[in-house]
Amino acid sequence: MSGTAVIESASGALIGRLAGLRERVAELVERRSADDPTAADPLRGLYVTPDAARRLATRPPSEGTGEASPGETYVPGAYVDGPEGHGSGPWDPSDRAVALAERFGLSGLDMHVLLAALAPDVDRSFEPLYGYLNDDVGRRRATVSLALDLAGTGPYEPTARARFHPSAPLLSGGLLVVEDEDRPLPGRALRVPERVVAHLLGDDGLDPELTGGDVELLEARQRSAGRTGSEARTGARAFARRLAVLASERPLAVHLRERRPGTAAGPVADGLRRAGLPVLRYRPDGDRGDGAGLAGALLREARLRRAAVVVGPLPDRPDALVRSLARGDVPVVFFGSEPYDPGWAPDSGLFALDAPDDGAAAGEVWSTELGSVDGRFDLTEAVAPYRLGAAQIRRAARAATALAAFDGTPLTAAHIQHSARQQSAPLLDRHARRVRPAVGFDGLVLPPEPLALLHELVQRARHREKVLGEWRLRTGGGRGRGVVALFAGESGTGKTLSAEVVAGELGLDLYVVELSAVVDKYIGETEKNLERIFSEADRTDAVLLFDEADAVFGKRSEVKSSHDRYANLESAYLLQRLEAFDGIAVLTTNLRANIDDAFTRRLDLVVDFPFPDAGQRTALWRSCLAASPCADDLDLDGCADEFELSGGAIRSAAVTAGYLAAGRGGPVTGADVRAGARREYRKMGRLVPDASPLWD
Structure with missing residues (x-):
C-alpha cells in the first residue's frame, strides 16, 4: 500500500471514531442542558449564577453515574480485556488505534480516554462543546472528569482513576499528558502529544522531539533468506545476527563493550534491520544533558514503529539514561568502551556482552564501498593497518571518493588512508606531538639486517588482525593485539627517522610522547598520564613513539628507599599495560642495557641501529x-x-x-x-x- 493510501485509511478510521464520540458528546450536552437553568445564557461558563449555585449544591453525589447511554452501565474491569471497549463499534483492521492498544497495553477505557483527549486536535468543533461541558468556555480540552463521563464512568471509580497514574500505560507510554498540576485530578486537562495524533492519522514522520541530530531512523531491510558464506564465517556478523533474531522474538536490553569506539553499532544495527526491525540510532549529546529527558519520546517512537533502539557511546554518567530505556518492552542495545556497571539499572533485565572484533569483515566492507580499483594499488594492503567499524569505513570511503574527485584524479591509496585517519580518534594530540610522515624506505640508509626488521615490523602491523584474530595465535593472559618494537642505537643513527618511515609506510600518523608531560614527581601521577596515552593509542590508528624510553622503561632496582619502591611500582604497571596494549608502539633508546629484561621479553622486535661505516x-x-x-x-x-x-x-x-x-x-x-x-x-x-x- 502506498504512503498516501496508508494515510487516507488511517485518518478515515480515526475520523469515523470521532463521529461516534461526537454522538456521545451530543447526548451528554442534551442531558446536561435539559435541567440546567443557565443553558441558554450566552455568558455561561464565565460566572456562576445563584440558580446554578443552588443546582450544584442540591445535586446528589451519584448523579454523574447516570450520564451513560441506556444499557451502557459501566462495569469495573470491563475495559481491561482489550481495545474493543463498550460503545466503540467494530474495529477496522486498518485502524491504527488497534495496533496502538496492542503495543502499549491499553484497555478499552484507555482508548476511550485517549480518543476524548485528542478530539480537539483533529476536529476543532469539539472545542466549544468541551467548553460547555466543562462549564468554562476557556477550557476547551477534555478534563479527566469529562473523559470518564464520556466513557460512562467517573473519577469516583478507583479502577478508572488508576488509569491516570504515572505508571499506567497512557502516561508511562507517553501517549497522554495530564496538565494543570495545581488542580484536583477530575479538573485537570488532558493533552495528547502531536506525534501520537499524527501517527493515528497515518503520518510516519520522526517525532519532532527527536530531530536534534542525535537520533537517526534506519529503516528495516528486507529479511534475508539465509546466510552467505562470508556472513557465516565472520564472528561480528554472526554475533549481530544472533542478537537481532533474539530481539525480534522478544524485547531485550543488552550492553555491548567495544574494544574500539564505534565498531559495535554498525554490525548490530545492520543485523537488526535485516531481521525486519527499524532502528532508532541514538547518540547521547552532552549539550542536551545525559539523554534521560529524551528517553520517553524515544521509547514511544520505538513502540509506534515496532523498532529497536541502539544507544551509544554512553555518557560519563549513564545511570539515568540506562534506567529510563531498559524497561524490557522495547529491544535496546547500549554500547561503549567502558565496562558494564550493574548499578546502572539494577531492577531491569539488562545483561552485558563483549562485542566481537569486526576486523574480518572490514576488507569486505572496503571492497563493497569502493568497488574495483583496477589494479592501481593493493586495497587490502592499503587499509590493513586501520581498525575501523563498518560505519566508519563507509564514511571514510565516501570521503576518499570525494577527495579524489576534488583532486581530479582516480582514487589512490593516499586518498583512502587520509580519509581513514580522519575516522580515528584524534585525542592523542592532547598528550603527544603529532608528526605527519614525509619519508619513505628509499630515504633510509641502513644495513640489510635492521632494514629487513623494519619491513617485518610493517608486515606485523598490517597482518596482526589475521594472525592474532582469525588464526588465533595470540597467547593467553589477556594479551592484546599490539605491536611493540625497540629501536636501540647511538644518537643520530636513524631511530626516530625509522619510526617515521614505518608510520608513513602504514599510512598512519606518528605521535611522539613528550616525556616532560608524562613523568611527574608526585606518586602515581606518571602512571595516570601513561594510562591516558595508552588508552587513546588503543583507540587510535597511529604509531606511538616513546623517545628515550629508558627514562620510563628502565630497570627495576633493589628497594633501599621509598623512592625505589614506587619506581618499581611504575615499572610493574608498564609491564602489565604493554601486555594488554592494542596499538603500535616504538621505543627508542641510546642505552639498551638500561631497559629492563622484562620489557625486552614483551617486545615483538628489537632493532639495533649500528653506527654507519x-x-x-x-x-x-x-x-x-x-x-x-x-x-x-x-x-x-x-x-x-x-x-x-x-x-x-x-x-x-x-x-x-x-x-x-x-x-x-x-x-x-x-x-x-x-x-x-x-x-x-x-x-x-x-x-x-x-x-x-x-x-x-
Missing part, C-alpha cells in the same frame, strides 16, 4: 644533498672517510653546507661540506681534522 656515510651525504645544486668536483667519498659522523650529524652538516652555498650564491662545494662536518665535530667536542678556518 664509510660507505653508508657516503650514501647518507648523497641522500641529504640529493635535491641541492652541487659542484661537479664534490668529493663525498673523501668527506665520508675523513669525518666519522652519524646520520643525524651528517644531516645537520648538510644543512650547514647548504646555508654556506646559498649565502655565496653558488652550488655546494667540497669546502662547504667539510665546513659543515667540522662544525658537527666541534659541537661533539671532538678534535677537528683540518685546522683551517670554518668559513673557507
Whole structure:
C-alpha cells in the first residue's frame, strides 16, 4: 500500500471514531442542558449564577453515574480485556488505534480516554462543546472528569482513576499528558502529544522531539533468506545476527563493550534491520544533558514503529539514561568502551556482552564501498593497518571518493588512508606531538639486517588482525593485539627517522610522547598520564613513539628507599599495560642495557641501529644533498672517510653546507661540506681534522 493510501485509511478510521464520540458528546450536552437553568445564557461558563449555585449544591453525589447511554452501565474491569471497549463499534483492521492498544497495553477505557483527549486536535468543533461541558468556555480540552463521563464512568471509580497514574500505560507510554498540576485530578486537562495524533492519522514522520541530530531512523531491510558464506564465517556478523533474531522474538536490553569506539553499532544495527526491525540510532549529546529527558519520546517512537533502539557511546554518567530505556518492552542495545556497571539499572533485565572484533569483515566492507580499483594499488594492503567499524569505513570511503574527485584524479591509496585517519580518534594530540610522515624506505640508509626488521615490523602491523584474530595465535593472559618494537642505537643513527618511515609506510600518523608531560614527581601521577596515552593509542590508528624510553622503561632496582619502591611500582604497571596494549608502539633508546629484561621479553622486535661505516656515510651525504645544486668536483667519498659522523650529524652538516652555498650564491662545494662536518665535530667536542678556518 502506498504512503498516501496508508494515510487516507488511517485518518478515515480515526475520523469515523470521532463521529461516534461526537454522538456521545451530543447526548451528554442534551442531558446536561435539559435541567440546567443557565443553558441558554450566552455568558455561561464565565460566572456562576445563584440558580446554578443552588443546582450544584442540591445535586446528589451519584448523579454523574447516570450520564451513560441506556444499557451502557459501566462495569469495573470491563475495559481491561482489550481495545474493543463498550460503545466503540467494530474495529477496522486498518485502524491504527488497534495496533496502538496492542503495543502499549491499553484497555478499552484507555482508548476511550485517549480518543476524548485528542478530539480537539483533529476536529476543532469539539472545542466549544468541551467548553460547555466543562462549564468554562476557556477550557476547551477534555478534563479527566469529562473523559470518564464520556466513557460512562467517573473519577469516583478507583479502577478508572488508576488509569491516570504515572505508571499506567497512557502516561508511562507517553501517549497522554495530564496538565494543570495545581488542580484536583477530575479538573485537570488532558493533552495528547502531536506525534501520537499524527501517527493515528497515518503520518510516519520522526517525532519532532527527536530531530536534534542525535537520533537517526534506519529503516528495516528486507529479511534475508539465509546466510552467505562470508556472513557465516565472520564472528561480528554472526554475533549481530544472533542478537537481532533474539530481539525480534522478544524485547531485550543488552550492553555491548567495544574494544574500539564505534565498531559495535554498525554490525548490530545492520543485523537488526535485516531481521525486519527499524532502528532508532541514538547518540547521547552532552549539550542536551545525559539523554534521560529524551528517553520517553524515544521509547514511544520505538513502540509506534515496532523498532529497536541502539544507544551509544554512553555518557560519563549513564545511570539515568540506562534506567529510563531498559524497561524490557522495547529491544535496546547500549554500547561503549567502558565496562558494564550493574548499578546502572539494577531492577531491569539488562545483561552485558563483549562485542566481537569486526576486523574480518572490514576488507569486505572496503571492497563493497569502493568497488574495483583496477589494479592501481593493493586495497587490502592499503587499509590493513586501520581498525575501523563498518560505519566508519563507509564514511571514510565516501570521503576518499570525494577527495579524489576534488583532486581530479582516480582514487589512490593516499586518498583512502587520509580519509581513514580522519575516522580515528584524534585525542592523542592532547598528550603527544603529532608528526605527519614525509619519508619513505628509499630515504633510509641502513644495513640489510635492521632494514629487513623494519619491513617485518610493517608486515606485523598490517597482518596482526589475521594472525592474532582469525588464526588465533595470540597467547593467553589477556594479551592484546599490539605491536611493540625497540629501536636501540647511538644518537643520530636513524631511530626516530625509522619510526617515521614505518608510520608513513602504514599510512598512519606518528605521535611522539613528550616525556616532560608524562613523568611527574608526585606518586602515581606518571602512571595516570601513561594510562591516558595508552588508552587513546588503543583507540587510535597511529604509531606511538616513546623517545628515550629508558627514562620510563628502565630497570627495576633493589628497594633501599621509598623512592625505589614506587619506581618499581611504575615499572610493574608498564609491564602489565604493554601486555594488554592494542596499538603500535616504538621505543627508542641510546642505552639498551638500561631497559629492563622484562620489557625486552614483551617486545615483538628489537632493532639495533649500528653506527654507519664509510660507505653508508657516503650514501647518507648523497641522500641529504640529493635535491641541492652541487659542484661537479664534490668529493663525498673523501668527506665520508675523513669525518666519522652519524646520520643525524651528517644531516645537520648538510644543512650547514647548504646555508654556506646559498649565502655565496653558488652550488655546494667540497669546502662547504667539510665546513659543515667540522662544525658537527666541534659541537661533539671532538678534535677537528683540518685546522683551517670554518668559513673557507
